[in-house]
Amino acid sequence: MNYLPDERAAELRGFFFESAAEVLQALNEAGLELEARPADEEVLRRVRRAVHTLKGDSAACGFSSISEFAHEIEDVLTPQVAQLHGVRLAEVVLAAADAFEALLRACQNQTAPPPLNNILAMARELIAGPVPETSAAKDAVLPAKFAWTEYEHLMIAEAVHRGEAVFNVALRIDPNSLMRAAAFQLVRNVLHAIGTVIALRPEDNIAAATVEIIEAAIATQQTEDKIAARCKIPAIVSETLVSRISEANTPEQELLADLLEAQNVAVSSKVFDPENGDLATQAAGASAAVAAVSDSSLRVDAARIDSVMNLVGELIIGKSMLNRALSELERRHARDPVRAKLADAVAFQTRVLDELHKCVLKIRMVPVEQLFRRLPRVVRDVAKQCGKDVALELSGQNTDLDKGILDALAEPLMHLVRNAVDHGIEPADERVSSGKPARGTVYLNAYHQGTQVVIEVRDDGNGIDLRRVRAHAVQKGLLKAEEAARLSDQDALNLIFESGFSTAEEVTAVSGRGVGMDVVRTVLDRLKGTVNISSLPGRGTTIQLRAPLTLASIQTLLFRIGGRLFAIPLSSVVEITRINERDISRVDQREVLRLREQILTLIRLEHFTKIHAVAGEQPAKTKSFVIVIGAAEKRFGLVVDSLVGEEELVIKALPTEIVSSDLVSGASILGDGTVVLILNVPAVLSRLTRTTPLGAIA
Amino acid sequence: MAQFAALLRKDNQPVRYLVVDDSVFARKNLMKMIEMFGGEIAGEAGDGLTAIAEFNRTKPDVVLMDITMPQMEGIEAVERIVRQHADARIVMVSSVGYQENILAALQKGAKHFVQKPVKPEVLYEILRYVLSDDPTAAGAPVALAGEHRS
Numbered sequence: 123m124n125y126l127p128d129e130r131a132a133e134l135r136g137f138f139f140e141s142a143a144e145v146l147q148a149l150n151e152a153g154l155e156l157e158a159r160p161a162d163e164e165v166l167r168r169v170r171r172a173v174h175t176l177k178g179d180s181a182a183c184g185f186s187s188i189s190e191f192a193h194e195i196e197d198v199l200t201p202q203v204a205q206l207h208g209v210r211l212a213e214v215v216l217a218a219a220d221a222f223e224a225l226l227r228a229c230q231n232q233t234a235p236p237p238l239n240n241i242l243a244m245a246r247e248l249i250a251g252p253v254p255e256t257s258a259a260k261d262a263v264l265p266a267k268f269a270w271t272e273y274e275h276l277m278i279a280e281a282v283h284r285g286e287a288v289f290n291v292a293l294r295i296d297p298n299s300l301m302r303a304a305a306f307q308l309v310r311n312v313l314h315a316i317g318t319v320i321a322l323r324p325e326d327n328i329a330a331a332t333v334e335i336i337e338a339a340i341a342t343q344q345t346e347d348k349i350a351a352r353c354k355i356p357a358i359v360s361e362t363l364v365s366r367i368s369e370a371n372t373p374e375q376e377l378l379a380d381l382l383e384a385q386n387v388a389v390s391s392k393v394f395d396p397e398n399g400d401l402a403t404q405a406a407g408a409s410a411a412v413a414a415v416s417d418s419s420l421r422v423d424a425a426r427i428d429s430v431m432n433l434v435g436e437l438i439i440g441k442s443m444l445n446r447a448l449s450e451l452e453r454r455h456a457r458d459p460v461r462a463k464l465a466d467a468v469a470f471q472t473r474v475l476d477e478l479h480k481c482v483l484k485i486r487m488v489p490v491e492q493l494f495r496r497l498p499r500v501v502r503d504v505a506k507q508c509g510k511d512v513a514l515e516l517s518g519q520n521t522d523l524d525k526g527i528l529d530a531l532a533e534p535l536m537h538l539v540r541n542a543v544d545h546g547i548e549p550a551d552e553r554v555s556s557g558k559p560a561r562g563t564v565y566l567n568a569y570h571q572g573t574q575v576v577i578e579v580r581d582d583g584n585g586i587d588l589r590r591v592r593a594h595a596v597q598k599g600l601l602k603a604e605e606a607a608r609l610s611d612q613d614a615l616n617l618i619f620e621s622g623f624s625t626a627e628e629v630t631a632v633s634g635r636g637v638g639m640d641v642v643r644t645v646l647d648r649l650k651g652t653v654n655i656s657s658l659p660g661r662g663t664t665i666q667l668r669a670p671l672t673l674a675s676i677q678t679l680l681f682r683i684g685g686r687l688f689a690i691p692l693s694s695v696v697e698i699t700r701i702n703e704r705d706i707s708r709v710d711q712r713e714v715l716r717l718r719e720q721i722l723t724l725i726r727l728e729h730f731t732k733i734h735a736v737a738g739e740q741p742a743k744t745k746s747f748v749i750v751i752g753a754a755e756k757r758f759g760l761v762v763d764s765l766v767g768e769e770e771l772v773i774k775a776l777p778t779e780i781v782s783s784d785l786v787s788g789a790s791i792l793g794d795g796t797v798v799l800i801l802n803v804p805a806v807l808s809r810l811t812r813t814t815p816l817g818a819i820a
Numbered sequence: 821m822a823q824f825a826a827l828l829r830k831d832n833q834p835v836r837y838l839v840v841d842d843s844v845f846a847r848k849n850l851m852k853m854i855e856m857f858g859g860e861i862a863g864e865a866g867d868g869l870t871a872i873a874e875f876n877r878t879k880p881d882v883v884l885m886d887i888t889m890p891q892m893e894g895i896e897a898v899e900r901i902v903r904q905h906a907d908a909r910i911v912m913v914s915s916v917g918y919q920e921n922i923l924a925a926l927q928k929g930a931k932h933f934v935q936k937p938v939k940p941e942v943l944y945e946i947l948r949y950v951l952s953d954d955p956t957a958a959g960a961p962v963a964l965a966g967e968h969r970s
């Protein structure tokens with residue numbers, strides 16, 4: 123637990139980014155509402171509040187690009203403008219939300235901020251009357267970064283240590299000044315006259331020709347007021363910002379301060395707002411925000427939870443080690459009274475551990491709403507671009523799932539929703555002529571099913587034209603015409619997830635963003651989830667994403683093939699049955715099994731991998747087990763030699779350089795130290811469909 | 821014409837100016853403004869050499885110096901005056917086209933510059949700024965980064 127000062131600042135910044143994302147979401151929602159009801163002042167107030175919050179928070183974190191932009195946008199958000207321009211103001215708000223998002227990303231990744239000219243021009247256009255641009259610029263916080271190098275920081279820290287007063291000074295060169303280089307030279311003269319200039323940006327006159335803001339760190343005996351006065355050079359400098367680098371800003375002092383003070387005070391003391399020069403309000407604002415959250419919840423870095431999770435995983439392995447030792451003890455010393463005591467202790471520990479495991483899992487769980495919230499905006503934008511009228515209906519927002527899975531699902535879901543609007547929903551006139559309401563609807567639903575979470579994207583559009591899909595697949599060379607004709611409708615539908623099935627003829631600005639449907643499946647495969655698609659002609663398409671609730675550990679079924687131990691997620695096991703070799707019949711060069719009314723295609727793992735009866739076992743066994751695996755709509759029978767049992771496995775990711783096969787999604791260690799490979803069911807199935815022609819699928 | 825509060829020295833005496841420009845008209849124009857600011861004309865010069873002589877004779881509080889003049893350019897005059905009187909307050913007066921010269925003059929120790937055509941309110945602010953400095957606090961002029969600095 124080392125509390126580096128940077129960590130604290132980063133923590134606050136992380137908190138800012140997180141809360142900003144929420145505010146941004148609120149802004150998007152309010153923007154959409156504003157579009158629907160431009161005259162609603164309450165909605166406008168909400169928009170204003172969101173922008174204002176972004177302004178204050180970003181300023182407190184030193185992201186002046188954001189706060190300045192927010193300030194400009196705030197100016198437009200008046201009832202007068204709303205009345206005059208109505209929907210156009212909503213446009214600006216939504217565009218501003220996008221700009222904020224880009225700005226946030228730029229700040230987060232420390233990249234160059236996006237250009238804002240367009241949106242600012244849009245905003246200024248709306249302000250009726252000659253509201254002078256300069257007044258807005260003057261009020262804006264001087265965007266000083268004081269991004270000194272490590273060496274300069276050291277120099278500053280040393281000067282502070284010597285007891286000198288060091289100030290960060292920022293000056294904005296008067297935009298009307300025509301002689302920038304001369305102006306910069308003059309500023310340099312003035313700064314050097316004030317004290318010892320430790321750091322200066324820009325560094326030379328040439329760079330100064332294009333620079334508007336000069337930043338410096340100066341060690342001086344003069345007072346802050348005096349420095350500010352000297353820096354207000356008439357006709358050269360339009361704005362100044364002077365802030366003392368207090369002792370608390372130097373690393374070693376900050377460490378102390380951090381331990382003693384509340385985190386937010388130390389960080390916000392770096393912030394200076396020349397607009398009102400009021401540090402206290404900002405610090406108070408920041409602490410209020412922190413306090414509001416800390417009331418009932420705590421924000422923790424996901425990595426910390428992950429490490430707790432890992433430790434719990436290790437404990438689970440330890441648990442099964444104990445169990446194994448215990449059963450050995452039972453065999454050898456069945457009557458030993460110590461054995462019973464130990465068994466009790468182990469049972470107790472197991473119970474607590476299970477509880478602990480559940481609790482840790484719960485910590486990582488977040489409502490799927492976080493994912494859904496972004497989608498109304500997506501639907502609105504895409505619908506607008508395609509000139510369609512589309513509503514979005516959400517349900518099941520409170521369904522929880524693992525944060526990591528949620529994040530991974532964001533991109534596929536976004537793509538599916540975009541697709542639904544762009545390709546799924548028909549144009550209004552077409553809808554009306556086929557007796558549907560003119561307005562299309564995309565439904566999003568989420569629910570738990572067993573140990574999986576299901577997210578459903580459904581549209582009431584025209585469904586997928588299977589003839590076109592087949593024709594397209596043939597044209598793309600994915601399969602031959604006669605194969606395509608033989609394909610079941612379901613398999614034909616699944617073709618759209620094949621990589622290489624690019625819908626090039628339909629690529630539009632909306633959906634053609636390089637994320638194909640194959641990416642959706644790739645992501646779900648990686649998550650050990652599945653994608654199901656069903657489509658009714660004229661009625662619409664439903665796509666189901668199924669993902670495990672958590673990635674950290676899974677219930678598995680252990681079995682042996684050729685003397686090797688494998689595991690398969692219990693969630694994909696439908697049933698287990700025992701067969702005789704003579705029950706197996708052959709159709710189309712593949713083995714099938716008639717199980718009750720169904721025809722099951724059988725898979726033998728040894729066909730793909732080179733597992734050839736390791737320990738000299740007899741390959742021609744007369745009896746074996748079949749594990750019926752369900753993936754998507756399909757059922758397959760996996761022929762195994764013997765079953766070992768159920769086990770909760772903590773998945774350890776395998777580095778790709780060790781396992782080159784995608785048939786294995788991970789590995790785990792049993793209590794006795796045996797390594798188990800966990801089968802990647804979707805990959806096994808897709809390998810099957812690739813090596814042998816499709817067919818005979820229930 | 822706008823009214824300006826008189827700019828005075830710390831001892832409440834009128835500020836004494838030396839106006840240097842080869843154009844008589846420009847000098848008259850500047851002198852009129854100085855009067856508006858409650859200042860006193862200590863001397864005039866039409867070239868750099870005369871300016872130096874006048875400076876030594878009158879010891880003005882502020883010098884308004886044109887950048888392009890016959891005989892001796894403003895820059896050289898600045899350099900020679902500052903060499904003898906480190907705390908001399910020299911404000912360069914120049915058109916926009918002479919940025920290089922102004923830059924040089926600033927490096928030689930000029931305190932400020934004002935663009936031609938001179939606007940009284942701008943000049944007033946600049947003079948007030950230049951006069952407000954504490955001569956003891958004023959350091960030596962700064963050379964460019966990378967150039968010689970002792």
